[in-house]
Amino acid sequence: MSTAAAVQALPKIDIRHLTVNYAEKNHEFTALRDVSFTVEEGEFVSIIGASGCGKSTLLSVLEGLYKQADGEITISGEPLEGTGKERGVVFQHYSLFPWMTTRKNIAFGIAQVRKDLSKKERLAIADTFLEKVGLGDFGNKYPSQLSGGMQQRAAIARALAMDTDILLMDEPFSAIDAKNRIVLQELLLKLWEGNGTEPRKSVVFVTHDIDEAILLSDKIVVLTSHPGTVAEIIPVPFDRPRDRSTLVQSKEYGKFRNHLLHLFYNDIADRIGGEEVVL
Amino acid sequence: MTIVQDAAVAAKPAVKSASGLDLRTRFLRVTHLLFLLLLGVQFLPDHAGVSEPHTVWLIWFAVILEALTLAITPVFKKREGLNLFLDVIGFIYGFLLVWTLLTAKFALLPAALFPPFGKVLAQFAEDLPKICVNIVSSVGIILQGFLLAIVTAIPLGLFLGWNARLGSAATYLSKFFSSIPPIVYIPYGIALLPSFRSVSVFVIFLASFWPVFAGTMSGVLNVESRILDSARVLNVSKPTMLLRVILPASLAQIFLGCNQGLSVSFILLTSAEMIGARDGMGYYVKYYSDFGDYTRTIVGLLVIGIVVIAVTFLFNAFQRYLLRWKR
Numbered sequence: 069m070s071t072a073a074a075v076q077a078l079p080k081i082d083i084r085h086l087t088v089n090y091a092e093k094n095h096e097f098t099a100l101r102d103v104s105f106t107v108e109e110g111e112f113v114s115i116i117g118a119s120g121c122g123k124s125t126l127l128s129v130l131e132g133l134y135k136q137a138d139g140e141i142t143i144s145g146e147p148l149e150g151t152g153k154e155r156g157v158v159f160q161h162y163s164l165f166p167w168m169t170t171r172k173n174i175a176f177g178i179a180q181v182r183k184d185l186s187k188k189e190r191l192a193i194a195d196t197f198l199e200k201v202g203l204g205d206f207g208n209k210y211p212s213q214l215s216g217g218m219q220q221r222a223a224i225a226r227a228l229a230m231d232t233d234i235l236l237m238d239e240p241f242s243a244i245d246a247k248n249r250i251v252l253q254e255l256l257l258k259l260w261e262g263n264g265t266e267p268r269k270s271v272v273f274v275t276h277d278i279d280e281a282i283l284l285s286d287k288i289v290v291l292t293s294h295p296g297t298v299a300e301i302i303p304v305p306f307d308r309p310r311d312r313s314t315l316v317q318s319k320e321y322g323k324f325r326n327h328l329l330h331l332f333y334n335d336i337a338d339r340i341g342g343e344e345v346v347l
Numbered sequence: 348m349t350i351v352q353d354a355a356v357a358a359k360p361a362v363k364s365a366s367g368l369d370l371r372t373r374f375l376r377v378t379h380l381l382f383l384l385l386l387g388v389q390f391l392p393d394h395a396g397v398s399e400p401h402t403v404w405l406i407w408f409a410v411i412l413e414a415l416t417l418a419i420t421p422v423f424k425k426r427e428g429l430n431l432f433l434d435v436i437g438f439i440y441g442f443l444l445v446w447t448l449l450t451a452k453f454a455l456l457p458a459a460l461f462p463p464f465g466k467v468l469a470q471f472a473e474d475l476p477k478i479c480v481n482i483v484s485s486v487g488i489i490l491q492g493f494l495l496a497i498v499t500a501i502p503l504g505l506f507l508g509w510n511a512r513l514g515s516a517a518t519y520l521s522k523f524f525s526s527i528p529p530i531v532y533i534p535y536g537i538a539l540l541p542s543f544r545s546v547s548v549f550v551i552f553l554a555s556f557w558p559v560f561a562g563t564m565s566g567v568l569n570v571e572s573r574i575l576d577s578a579r580v581l582n583v584s585k586p587t588m589l590l591r592v593i594l595p596a597s598l599a600q601i602f603l604g605c606n607q608g609l610s611v612s613f614i615l616l617t618s619a620e621m622i623g624a625r626d627g628m629g630y631y632v633k634y635y636s637d638f639g640d641y642t643r644t645i646v647g648l649l650v651i652g653i654v655v656i657a658v659t660f661l662f663n664a665f666q667r668y669l670l671r672w673k674r
Contacts, residue, residue, distance in 0.1 A: 131580050132579075132580070133576055133580065151579050151580050151582050155580070156580075157577075157581075159573065159576070159577060161573060162571065162577055163577050164577075165574065165577070165592065165595070166672055167595040167598070167672045168672075176591070177581055180581045180583055210671075210672040211672075212672060212673065212674040213674075
């Protein structure tokens with residue numbers, strides 16, 4: 069029991085001095101330099117930064133897809149090695165397999181973590197999660213028959229149905245139109261917050277949308293670019309459950325948002341003078 | 348803005364006429380005129396020098412075809428589809444009309460080489476049991492060789508394509524082997540194998556293997572990396588990766604190779620059958636043309652055309668079913 073307590077105290081994800089160098093046409097450039105932060109059990113952490121700050125590289129390292137990284141990463145105390153069953157992933161595009169219907173996509177994901185379940189049981193779980201993301205009537209549709217927002221709902225349903233401790237999300241809503249993005253953010257928030265009966269998942273959420281990061285996160289890691297380094301790690305001071313409309317109207321929200329914007333623009337201002345700036 | 352409006356105005360009448368096909372566009376067509384003309388021509392007296400013109404057979408054929416055409420016509424919802432269908436039928440009527448005039452009615456072509464179409468039909472009916480045996484033989488050989496190629500080339504292509512280092516060497520090897528026209532394997536096949544049938548299966552296997560193999564390899568090598576990443580983060584096992592991710596992701600390219608293999612197979616088999624077989628459609632054509640029986644030769648040609656179209660149609664339907672998830 070004492071060991072369990074010790075494990076409990078460990079951060080879920082511990083990243084220490086992560087440095088990633090890319091070799092590109094004779095010259096090497098540094099995508100990430102000395103990045104360190106932790107994600108606690110049940111904590112929602114957003115990583116924000118301008119394009120090219122290495123936030124997606126950071127996530128591919130955590131996904132286990134990018135392996136040439138220096139530094140130390142542990143997941144529940146264990147060193148990170150490759151992909152893992154305790155991490156579920158939602159990409160910006162193509163999380164789903166186009167040749168499987170949405171419910172088969174989800175059942176396929178479940179099959180990779182729960183070999184003990186029968187096909188029927190897996191499909192039943194898939195259906196309940198489709199219901200949860202509002203796709204109850206779209207289980208037998210192929211991804212190409214769904215809108216981008218619906219595809220992301222299904223991708224989230226799969227990640228949740230796999231019931232991994234950790235959820236890694238790489239700009240999952242940035243290709244969605246503004247109106248649907250708001251709907252999806254609220255859906256994610258609701259599903260992640262849950263009803264208090266189950267422990268919350270640890271989430272690492274990459275975005276370049278400041279409002280999205282504030283609404284969703286417990287903690288925001290701001291990266292500067294070229295190379296990606298941690299500018300600041302800021303806990304989000306707003307209570308949960310959060311409501312977008314009351315949140316945005318509050319004075320504190322404006323102040324907090326300005327602070328983040330300031331970090332953003334400082335970074336961009338540093339880079340003006342030759343290089344192209346993309347927000 | 349004006350451009351958009353113009354486009355909308357221009358598109359409107361087209362949409363309307365496509366959805367509402369009136370009776371005139373459906374039934375008052377040149378195709379039906381050609382049918383009546385073809386029918387009328389049949390009542391001209393046959394030329395004295397033509398033996399057994401079997402005009403009744405032609406009339407029956409034309410009437411049944413017309414009945415089917417009229418029955419199918421209401422099914423079409425779009426003008427383009429209906430036009431295409433009626434044009435094809437119209438071509439058949441026109442062709443038969445010219446054929447009838449040149450052979451049975453005026454005997455402008457040498458009768459031995461150009462039998463009247465009625466005679467071809469009658470001959471087809473008479474030989475039907477024999478023809479069926481030949482079709483079964485030919486299609487059986489093709490299926491055996493082709494399926495053998497599929498069950499070996501696809502797994503091998505998947506495995507070698509996935510192990511990319513071996514894959515690139517295999518690409519060059521397959522380029523070399525696929526550049527050998529498979530027909531030149533026949534003499535060696537005859538030396539190796541005991542019967543005509545086994546040689547045919549062997550040659551068709553070789554001829555289909557390389558395109559299917561090359562299609563599978565290029566399919567695997569071109570699977571989108573985002574699809575692979577998506578599978579990797581799900582921690583799929585190696586067999587699952589190959590069979591449930593890479594295989595479906597490369598299916599479109601695999602089918603390209605299969606289609607190529609299938610069409611080469613028909614060319615090869617019918618050629619081979621003309622060289623040394625005792626049955627099969629190529630044999631039927633060759634055998635009767637050696638006797639100067641050109642009615643049966645034409646029957647054979649037409650039957651081969653129909654069989655190839657039928658097999659290709661079925662295969663394409665299978666392909667459309669398996670790739671139904673593609674938009």
